[in-house]
Amino acid sequence: MITTTVQRWLGAFALLVCIFSVSPVLVIVLESFTATDYITFPPQGYSFKWYLEFAKRSEFIDSAIVSLVVALVSCLISTLIGTLVAIAIDRKTFFGKSFIQALFMSPLSLPGLIFGLALLQFLAGNGLPRNIYTLTIAHIVLTTPFAIRFISVSMLGIDPNVEKAAKSLGANGLRTFWHVTLPLIRPGIAASLVFIFILSFDEVAASLFISSPNAMTLPVRIFVYIDQNYDPLVTSVSSLLVLAAAIALSIIEKTVGMGRLFGLK
Amino acid sequence: MTQAPLISNEDKKYRGAYFLNQYLLLLPGLVLFLLFFIFPMAVLFENSFHDFSRMSGIIPGLTFKNYIKILGDSYYLEICLRTIKLALMTSVTTLLIGYPVALYLVSASARKRAWIILFILSPLLVSVIVRTFGWLILLGSNGLLDNVGQAFGFQLGSMLHTQTVVIVGLANVLLPFMVLSITTSLQTIDPSVVKAATSLGANPWRVFTKVIFPLSLPGVFSGILIVFSLASSSFVTPALLGGSNFKVLSSVIYEQAMVLQNWPFAASFAVTLMVIVLGILALQRRAIEGGKYKVVFH
Amino acid sequence: MKNALLKFHRHIAKTALVLTALFMGVTLVHAQLPGYESEVVLAGYGGTYEQFTRNQIITAFEKVTGIKVKLVVGTALSNYSKVVSTKNNPEIDVYWSNELTHAGGKQLGLYEKLDLKIITNMADMYQSAKDPDNIGVVSHVQATGFQYNSAKFKEAGIAPPSSWNDLADPRLKGKVALYNFSVAFSQDLLVILTKQAGGTEKDVRPGIEKLKALKSSGNLAYFASSPAELDNMLVQGQAWIAVNGGPRAYILKDRGAPIDFAVPKEGGGFFANYFDVVKNAPHPKAAQLLVNFLISPEVQLIIAKDVIAAPVNRKVVVPESMREKILMGEEKISKLIRIDRNEMNRQLDNWADLWARELEGKR
Numbered sequence: 067m068i069t070t071t072v073q074r075w076l077g078a079f080a081l082l083v084c085i086f087s088v089s090p091v092l093v094i095v096l097e098s099f100t101a102t103d104y105i106t107f108p109p110q111g112y113s114f115k116w117y118l119e120f121a122k123r124s125e126f127i128d129s130a131i132v133s134l135v136v137a138l139v140s141c142l143i144s145t146l147i148g149t150l151v152a153i154a155i156d157r158k159t160f161f162g163k164s165f166i167q168a169l170f171m172s173p174l175s176l177p178g179l180i181f182g183l184a185l186l187q188f189l190a191g192n193g194l195p196r197n198i199y200t201l202t203i204a205h206i207v208l209t210t211p212f213a214i215r216f217i218s219v220s221m222l223g224i225d226p227n228v229e230k231a232a233k234s235l236g237a238n239g240l241r242t243f244w245h246v247t248l249p250l251i252r253p254g255i256a257a258s259l260v261f262i263f264i265l266s267f268d269e270v271a272a273s274l275f276i277s278s279p280n281a282m283t284l285p286v287r288i289f290v291y292i293d294q295n296y297d298p299l300v301t302s303v304s305s306l307l308v309l310a311a312a313i314a315l316s317i318i319e320k321t322v323g324m325g326r327l328f329g330l331k
Numbered sequence: 332m333t334q335a336p337l338i339s340n341e342d343k344k345y346r347g348a349y350f351l352n353q354y355l356l357l358l359p360g361l362v363l364f365l366l367f368f369i370f371p372m373a374v375l376f377e378n379s380f381h382d383f384s385r386m387s388g389i390i391p392g393l394t395f396k397n398y399i400k401i402l403g404d405s406y407y408l409e410i411c412l413r414t415i416k417l418a419l420m421t422s423v424t425t426l427l428i429g430y431p432v433a434l435y436l437v438s439a440s441a442r443k444r445a446w447i448i449l450f451i452l453s454p455l456l457v458s459v460i461v462r463t464f465g466w467l468i469l470l471g472s473n474g475l476l477d478n479v480g481q482a483f484g485f486q487l488g489s490m491l492h493t494q495t496v497v498i499v500g501l502a503n504v505l506l507p508f509m510v511l512s513i514t515t516s517l518q519t520i521d522p523s524v525v526k527a528a529t530s531l532g533a534n535p536w537r538v539f540t541k542v543i544f545p546l547s548l549p550g551v552f553s554g555i556l557i558v559f560s561l562a563s564s565s566f567v568t569p570a571l572l573g574g575s576n577f578k579v580l581s582s583v584i585y586e587q588a589m590v591l592q593n594w595p596f597a598a599s600f601a602v603t604l605m606v607i608v609l610g611i612l613a614l615q616r617r618a619i620e621g622g623k624y625k626v627v628f629h
Numbered sequence: 630m631k632n633a634l635l636k637f638h639r640h641i642a643k644t645a646l647v648l649t650a651l652f653m654g655v656t657l658v659h660a661q662l663p664g665y666e667s668e669v670v671l672a673g674y675g676g677t678y679e680q681f682t683r684n685q686i687i688t689a690f691e692k693v694t695g696i697k698v699k700l701v702v703g704t705a706l707s708n709y710s711k712v713v714s715t716k717n718n719p720e721i722d723v724y725w726s727n728e729l730t731h732a733g734g735k736q737l738g739l740y741e742k743l744d745l746k747i748i749t750n751m752a753d754m755y756q757s758a759k760d761p762d763n764i765g766v767v768s769h770v771q772a773t774g775f776q777y778n779s780a781k782f783k784e785a786g787i788a789p790p791s792s793w794n795d796l797a798d799p800r801l802k803g804k805v806a807l808y809n810f811s812v813a814f815s816q817d818l819l820v821i822l823t824k825q826a827g828g829t830e831k832d833v834r835p836g837i838e839k840l841k842a843l844k845s846s847g848n849l850a851y852f853a854s855s856p857a858e859l860d861n862m863l864v865q866g867q868a869w870i871a872v873n874g875g876p877r878a879y880i881l882k883d884r885g886a887p888i889d890f891a892v893p894k895e896g897g898g899f900f901a902n903y904f905d906v907v908k909n910a911p912h913p914k915a916a917q918l919l920v921n922f923l924i925s926p927e928v929q930l931i932i933a934k935d936v937i938a939a940p941v942n943r944k945v946v947v948p949e950s951m952r953e954k955i956l957m958g959e960e961k962i963s964k965l966i967r968i969d970r971n972e973m974n975r976q977l978d979n980w981a982d983l984w985a986r987e988l989e990g991k992r
Contacts, residue, residue: 147363
């Protein structure tokens with residue numbers, strides 16, 4: 067589409083932008099190995115001491131566990147609910163279909179901050195506590211739209227003749243679903259599980275409002291710490307989040323591919 | 332996404348997954364969303380119409396007091412305008428940075444494309460708190476810029492707490508969305524159209540301005556919309572990079588709710604923020620459906 | 630790819646089961662000290678406070694009682710808002726409050742009476758540290774004054790600050806930093822300046838005018854939202870003087886930073902912190918035990934030494950080297966400027982509005 071000289075300039079620019087894009091993450095990981103007691107970049111000296119310090123802090127370990135558990139439960143339940151909804155939506159129009167579709171997609175256009183605030187006021191107003199259960203519910207609500215999207219897209223790609231064939235061979239609805247449809251939407255389910263896990267693990271805005279002393283996710287714990295302190299400890303904690311992202315990235319790349327996941331060809 | 336369904340409605344009648352009534356399937360999701368989405372939003376909306384006092388909490392009785400306070404007070408109006416301005420400038424910045432990248436992405440080789448996608452999209456998997464903290468380290472005291480400056484004899488100190496820094500941080504966080512949006516749009520352009528324009532004698536610049544860019548407008552607009560709404564509601568980045576000297580709507584919401592316990596007032600700011608975002612969405616709809624590029628969007 | 634996905638599914642299922650089991654196991658662990666809960670939640674302060682609270686106080690308490698302490702970190706106000714907003718389902722057991730939030734919470738009925746059967750150390754506390762209704766107890770007293778960069782002052786040939794009016798010294802143009810209004814010290818400063826101008830808590834506009842003058846003259850240049858931010862500004866030399874509590878300044882000084890603390894001759898601000906037990910706390914008995922531990926002579930000394938403030942337990946023996954820095958005894962404490970906290974609670978929102986609009990807003 068474009069001449070080679072223009073292409074070269076664009077390429078150089080794209081390279082710079084790529085560096086710009088990953089630099090903050092790189093900085094954090096590098097800084098986590100600093101030997102100094104304060105934050106300075108480039109780091110001076112190299113040491114694992116901040117990782118050792120991280121391991122000693124029970125509040126960060128607790129938060130890591132909370133984040134892990136919430137993310138795991140969220141991705142499982144979100145994907146389950148999302149699959150059920152996607153199956154229902156995949157059918158021909160029924161009463162209330164477009165309203166229901168809009169309803170389930172609305173958390174996408176709602177800032178997490180506002181949802182967190184709303185949920186907090188709702189819980190307190192009805193005498194409900196903030197704990198790991200309500201935190202998980204918040205994450206499920208926020209991530210279900212993604213599950214629905216991934217699985218719906220997956221279902222769209224299924225050739226109806228396959229299912230017709232199964233039916234004509236005598237399989238009832240449930241058997242057809244279990245043995246024919248389900249295996250075909252496996253990519254969608256896998257994408258949903260991984261993506262929602264990392265989404266929940268990373269979530270900050272809503273969790274800020276719903277976290278409580280006994281159930282505080284790792285990103286929120288980091289934010290609270292940075293608010294009061296400015297030392298390299300949280301860089302090692304943050305590196306854990308980067309590691310989680312890296313793992314998620316490798317799983318996504320091996321299965322569906324980052325580009326395809328986000329809708330690029 | 333308006334495209335012809337891949338499966339006709341007729342075929343859907345025989346959809347294999349026809350077990351259980353669809354309402355039964357939707358039930359768990361509906362119950363979840365009713366209890367933990369609709370009800371909370373209703374509570375938020377209703378709370379915004381209440382008064383509050385430190386001594387007695389939320390006062391029963393509906394009133395417009397909070398909204399009058401927001402609209403009538405120049406301090407809060409300034410914050411609203413500042414938020415809008417920040418979001419707009421972030422959108423423009425990401426557009427300027429992201430468009431060339433998107434152009435390169437659609438025209439580069441598969442291998443180069445894979446690398447660019449990796450570098451641009453993978454930060455999306457890292458929490459915003461980590462990415463923003465990285466900027467804090469880069470631009471704060473003893474950060475990269477400060478240390479480099481000191482090596483040359485400049486006492487730069489911290490570059491933080493200005494609008495520019497917040498825009499840099501936000502643009503960094505939100506760039507992937509703009510690139511994605513424009514790229515998907517560019518990918519729908521039929522290359523033969525471009526070839527035709529070139530063969531008719533148009534120089535590359537004209538091909539771009541008269542053919543490529545107009546055809547990519549849907550992506551540009553949707554990118555601006557996404558970045559604008561995410562930037563205007565962003566909390567972590569303005570809080571860390573902007574500090575208390577650069578308050579935006581989300582900072583006010585947090586402060587009113589979590590520090591001053593004035594939930595009704597916080598709720599009214601939240602509603603105001605939603606109105607702003609929905610307003611921009613409506614404006615864009617009108618621009619798309621009525622403007623001269625109408626043809627492109629259908 | 631299908632195999633990879635199947636394996637992946639199995640992995641997910643296994644990990645999910647293990648983690649769920651772990652999670653359930655963790656929540657079912659029982660108490661160690663018979664009759665007391667297995668953990669207690671303390672809401673305290675950040676920065677250097679967090680360090681000594683965790684390293685010295687919490688470690689000692691956990692060792693002695695076996696009860697795990699969860700520390701919630703924030704400012705007096707942000708922790709207070711947590712106590713208020715969760716009052717139907719309290720998450721915090723012991724709240725380390727300041728005078729203002731102690732008075733406010735008491736009025737709102739948020740705190741529990743202290744159980745003197747468990748809190749035996751109360752007998753050793755100064756009379757002025759006890760609450761007339763036995764709700765909460767003072768933890769320490771400090772003075773609000775000037776935290777300043779002594780090196781910069783010396784360089785510029787300015788004598789150490791000795792009066793509240795010194796903030797307006799033209800030689801300090803662009804060098805004055807204050808906390809933003811959500812931090813107690815700035816709230817108190819507003820009242821102190823009002824009183825210096827002859828006013829009272831009923832109308833703080835005289836104080837606002839003084840602060841506005843500081844801003845328009847160019848002296849007041851920075852607002853900090855956290856202790857770490859303010860400390861940073863002073864140590865770096867961006868700002869030369871701030872209004873803060875003594876402790877923060879002395880901690881930096883001990884670390885070798887060129888920071889010092891000065892109490893104005895008109896009197897520093899009286900600033901006390903309290904330990905309050907939250908009503909319907911999730912771990913009520915452990916909460917009382919923790920408070921007793923916190924006011925014991927040993928912990929009072931830890932707090933006094935690390936915060937660099939006056940202890941309020943008679944049995945505390947302060948080492949010779951620290952006696953000057955730490956206010957001791959009724960006499961010195963009586964010289965500090967006291968503030969009507971009930972009036973402050975009534976008006977705080979209005980003051981916050983005034984401050985935001987007249988001072989911070991104009992940026």
